[in-house]
Structures are given as C-alpha cells and as structure tokens.
Amino acid sequence: MDNNNKYEETDTEQKILKAAAIVFERDGFAGARMQAIADECGMNKALLHYYFRSKELLFRRIFFAKFQTFFKDMVSLADTEIDFFLRIDMFIDNYMRMLLANPDLPVMLFTTIHQNPEFLQQLDGSFGLKMREIFQKEMDEGRIIKINPLHIITSIVGLSVMPFLARPMASHVFKIPAPEYQKLLEERGAFVKHAMRAMLKPI
Amino acid sequence: MDNNNKYEETDTEQKILKAAAIVFERDGFAGARMQAIADECGMNKALLHYYFRSKELLFRRIFFAKFQTFFKDMVSLADTEIDFFLRIDMFIDNYMRMLLANPDLPVMLFTTIHQNPEFLQQLDGSFGLKMREIFQKEMDEGRIIKINPLHIITSIVGLSVMPFLARPMASHVFKIPAPEYQKLLEERGAFVKHAMRAMLKPI
DNA sequence: GTCTATAGATAGATAGAC
DNA sequence: GTCTATCTATCTATAGAC
Structure with missing residues (x-):
C-alpha cells in the first residue's frame, strides 16, 4: 500500500x-x-x-496512549532480582520524571475515568494481580509491614501525584511563586522515597 | 420582605x-x-x-460550597494547644469522614480548578500562611523533620484523597469488589496516621 | 490532502400562558 | 412559581470545490 x-x-x-x-x-x-x-x-x-x-475517536487515541504512559513505569516494580526498596526508588524516579514531562496528565486521566468508567474495560489490568503477589512476598518474608497492597500503591501514587494535581490550589493557598513550586516538584521524588521507607519498614 | x-x-x-x-x-x-x-x-x-x-451561576454556587467543605477541616491543625501529631490525627479523622460522605468531591474540585484557575481568585487562602508558621514551629523545636511545609500538606491530602480519586482505576486493576474497596477506604485513616508519623518523626 | 460552506443536532436561555 | 414552546448560539460533522 x-x-x-x-x-x-x-x-x-x-x-x-x-x-x-x-x-x-x-x-x-x-x-x-x-x-x-x-x-x-x-x-x-x-x-x-x-x-x-470524530472527536470521540481522536480523544480515545490520546487517552489510551496517555494511560499507557501513566502505568508503564510500574512494570519495573516486578523485577524481583533487585531489592524491594531499590525497586521502589527506581519506580519513583521514573514516575516523577514522567510527571514532570506530563504535569497535566493526572487530572485528565482521573477526570476521564470518573466520567467514563466504561473506558476501563478496554484497558489491560493484568499487572494488578502480579503486583499483589510481589507485595505479598515481601510481607511474608518480613521486609515490609503487613498491609493491604492497595494501601502501598495508592500511597506511592498519592504522594507522587498530589503536588501536580494540587498545583494551582497549593500555589495559591501557600503563595508559592512558579519557579519555587517547580523546585519543590523536582525534589519531591527524594521525599517520597524517604516517606515510603519510613511507612513500610517494620519496626 | x-x-x-x-x-x-x-x-x-x-x-x-x-x-x-x-x-x-x-x-x-x-x-x-x-x-x-x-x-x-x-x-x-x-x-x-x-x-x-444561568448554568454558570448555579455551578459557582455548588463549587464554592464544596470548596469550603474540602478545606474547612484544616483549621483544626491550627490549635497549637494540642500535641502536633494528635492534631494531625484529628484532622485525618475528620477529613476521611468528609471524603466518605463526599467521595466524588476531589475529582470535581481538581478538575474545575485545573480548567478554571481564575476561580481561585475569589477564594480565601489566608490559612496558608498560618499553616506554614505552625509547621515551622514544630520543626524549630525538633518535633518533626525539617522539610518544606508543602511536602507535609500534600502528603496528608495525597495519602487521604488518592484512594477516592483512583477508585474506579484501582478497583479495576486490582479486581477489588465494591464492598471490599469500601472497607479499605474506611480503614485508610488509620494507615495515613501511621504513615504521617513514620515520615515526619525525627530519627 | 486541504480548504470553504453548510447541514444537522443540541443545549442554554427566554417569552408568555396559567 | 411552574409550565410549554421557542429562540439563538454553538458545535460536530459532512459535502463538495480545488
């Protein structure tokens, strides 16, 4: 052709x-x-x-591509050859890099799925099961506290994504100039790594 | 009249x-x-x-009321008579209660402000400065680690809100039935309290 | 492939009867 | 205050010239 x-x-x-x-x-x-x-x-x-x-077909094209972008870094969590917290660190590094390059992505994603939950049907959710197994293994072997895996993943994502989601709100309420807020975003990864260790390490 | x-x-x-x-x-x-x-x-x-x-006036009426709902619990953080981590605990309790009663509020709020940042101009952001002072005092007196206050507030909100924001996505990927997800939301507050202590307490 | 012009459908807003 | 009917603007989508 x-x-x-x-x-x-x-x-x-x-x-x-x-x-x-x-x-x-x-x-x-x-x-x-x-x-x-x-x-x-x-x-x-x-x-x-x-x-x-049509508008809808164009939108779907964008949406599904962005959805991949949002989740693709998570596969690195599955490489069980590497220490769990190192894997978490690598994921956070990649994730923050992705967010810095796509700061408006989270709002669009959450909004779309909230308003069109049927879009989820066409999306691959197979890594959810695998991730559950991985977290379970770490718990069984005593390297992290025992907790529902959902709490772990929503914590990583919540800590990483919230400064981007809340940017307009937070910079208004805290009166933070744009360059300073940008710096905060760039140093966020280090804080999230610290936070995840602190909340997951057994006492 | x-x-x-x-x-x-x-x-x-x-x-x-x-x-x-x-x-x-x-x-x-x-x-x-x-x-x-x-x-x-x-x-x-x-x-x-x-x-x-008009549609816009009706929307503004709803939006500003919901905005108050989203932020009003934060004033309890300012009561410096009480231990810092107890205040955090109280805030998280109230916040989770509010979120359980208004599970769709976060999406609406973040989306609206993202798409209409000018709405922020009409909103009171005075508690931002006060909150900064409160966190600074705790740091100076060595009760929490030294960190930009924005990291603290985005952490509390991120950890609390993400399971609500991500509900459709997470329950699809992790194949969690609605009643179990609801239970996870209800126990989330306890986990967030633990996480905030762990990440903020000086070593 | 790219443009102009326009069809067709829908939604916000209003007029006016009751 | 509440209803029906309708106006007007806007937006997606297409027809058709080039």
Missing part, C-alpha cells in the same frame, strides 16, 4: 495528535473544542475529521 | 441545589446538562433559570 504503513504516519497526523493532547488535557473531553485543536496546530477543522473521523 | 430571608430558602431551591451537586460532581461543568439536573430533581428546566439565572 505505497508508503502508508503504520510506521510512516503523516506529519499532519502527528501535529494534530500533539495539539489534541494539549487541548484535551487542558479542557477535558466535554470542554474541548475541535476548533481549538485545529487552532493549536494551525490546521483546518475539517482535517481533524478527515484523519480521525 | 415576607418570609423570604436567607434562612428560609424554598424547598424547590434546595432540591435543585442538591441535584446540581450530584450532576456537576459526576459530569463536570462542561459535561453537565441543565436538563440532567432538572431530571435529577424532577423539576422543570426553566425553573433552574428562574432560581439561578
């Missing part, structure tokens, strides 16, 4: 996808306008439909 | 407000439909405009 294989998407298509990610992350699905996406990449509104048929 | 003072709002008005809170928390501002709110309380769509003029 000529040179139109999936490894050679057109430049226009890529521009639209990039613009769509920006607008959807900023305004959400319902609040986003196809015209805003067209403006963002300097393209014509009709082109968006030419390439992606 | 007859009996129309602010302490005697009409029954209809209250019904609309309650329905609006449900729909706005579920669908967000952009996604919500005036018709959906009317259906939710069995009222006529035109009545919503009669009582609140």
Whole structure:
C-alpha cells in the first residue's frame, strides 16, 4: 500500500495528535473544542475529521496512549532480582520524571475515568494481580509491614501525584511563586522515597 | 420582605441545589446538562433559570460550597494547644469522614480548578500562611523533620484523597469488589496516621 | 490532502400562558 | 412559581470545490 504503513504516519497526523493532547488535557473531553485543536496546530477543522473521523475517536487515541504512559513505569516494580526498596526508588524516579514531562496528565486521566468508567474495560489490568503477589512476598518474608497492597500503591501514587494535581490550589493557598513550586516538584521524588521507607519498614 | 430571608430558602431551591451537586460532581461543568439536573430533581428546566439565572451561576454556587467543605477541616491543625501529631490525627479523622460522605468531591474540585484557575481568585487562602508558621514551629523545636511545609500538606491530602480519586482505576486493576474497596477506604485513616508519623518523626 | 460552506443536532436561555 | 414552546448560539460533522 505505497508508503502508508503504520510506521510512516503523516506529519499532519502527528501535529494534530500533539495539539489534541494539549487541548484535551487542558479542557477535558466535554470542554474541548475541535476548533481549538485545529487552532493549536494551525490546521483546518475539517482535517481533524478527515484523519480521525470524530472527536470521540481522536480523544480515545490520546487517552489510551496517555494511560499507557501513566502505568508503564510500574512494570519495573516486578523485577524481583533487585531489592524491594531499590525497586521502589527506581519506580519513583521514573514516575516523577514522567510527571514532570506530563504535569497535566493526572487530572485528565482521573477526570476521564470518573466520567467514563466504561473506558476501563478496554484497558489491560493484568499487572494488578502480579503486583499483589510481589507485595505479598515481601510481607511474608518480613521486609515490609503487613498491609493491604492497595494501601502501598495508592500511597506511592498519592504522594507522587498530589503536588501536580494540587498545583494551582497549593500555589495559591501557600503563595508559592512558579519557579519555587517547580523546585519543590523536582525534589519531591527524594521525599517520597524517604516517606515510603519510613511507612513500610517494620519496626 | 415576607418570609423570604436567607434562612428560609424554598424547598424547590434546595432540591435543585442538591441535584446540581450530584450532576456537576459526576459530569463536570462542561459535561453537565441543565436538563440532567432538572431530571435529577424532577423539576422543570426553566425553573433552574428562574432560581439561578444561568448554568454558570448555579455551578459557582455548588463549587464554592464544596470548596469550603474540602478545606474547612484544616483549621483544626491550627490549635497549637494540642500535641502536633494528635492534631494531625484529628484532622485525618475528620477529613476521611468528609471524603466518605463526599467521595466524588476531589475529582470535581481538581478538575474545575485545573480548567478554571481564575476561580481561585475569589477564594480565601489566608490559612496558608498560618499553616506554614505552625509547621515551622514544630520543626524549630525538633518535633518533626525539617522539610518544606508543602511536602507535609500534600502528603496528608495525597495519602487521604488518592484512594477516592483512583477508585474506579484501582478497583479495576486490582479486581477489588465494591464492598471490599469500601472497607479499605474506611480503614485508610488509620494507615495515613501511621504513615504521617513514620515520615515526619525525627530519627 | 486541504480548504470553504453548510447541514444537522443540541443545549442554554427566554417569552408568555396559567 | 411552574409550565410549554421557542429562540439563538454553538458545535460536530459532512459535502463538495480545488
């Protein structure tokens, strides 16, 4: 089929996808306008439909890609050759790097899944079971306190993500200038590592 | 003015407000439909405009009330007569109670402020400065580790809120049935108290 | 592939009867 | 205060020229 294989998407298509990610992350699905996406990449509104048929299909394309981004670092937790807390450290490092590169991703993700829980059906959730086993093993062998694994994962994610989620609110309430807040985000990883050790190490 | 003072709002008005809170928390501002709110309380769509003029004014009414709900427990942190960690405990207890009663509040709040940061201008942020002072005093007197206060408050909120924010995602990935997830939420407060002590107590 | 023009549907808001 | 009917604006999506 000529040179139109999936490894050679057109430049226009890529521009639209990039613009769509920006607008959807900023305004959400319902609040986003196809015209805003067209403006963002300097393209014509009709082109968006030419390439992606509908607003919903374009949104799904962005959403599922971002969902992968949000979860893919978690596989590193499964490498049981390495010390548990070192694995946690590596995960947090990667996760914070991802969040710094995608600061608006968490809001978009949580909002979308809250408003369209049916999207979850199409997503792979197989690593949940594996992660449970991993945490269970560490508990059985006495390296971390005994606690439902959900508390562990929501703690890592909660501690890491909250400063990004709460950025506008927190910087307003605490009157923190943008550069200082950025510095706080960059040093957050170190604090989260400390916190996870402190709360999980047996006494 | 007859009996129309602010302490005697009409029954209809209250019904609309309650329905609006449900729909706005579920669908967000952009996604919500005036018709959906009317259906939710069995009222006529035109009545919503009669009582609140516009969708935006109705939304602001809900939003600012919910914002107060989200932050009002934090004042208990300021009562310096009580031991710091006891205050933290009391706050977490109240906060978790509030979250269990308003499980959809966090998504709505973070989404709205992300999409309409200008709403923050109308909100009182005066307790931020006071909270900073309180944390600073505890650090100076060696009762907690030295750390930027923002890390503390985002940790409490992050640990408390994340299981609510991530509920659909987490229960899907970890395959947790609704009743078990509910139990996890109810025991979360105890874990957050433990975690805050562990991460803040000086070694 | 890319554009202009427009169809088609929907939602917020209002007019006016009761 | 509450209803029905309708106006008006807006947005997604498509038709059709180039």
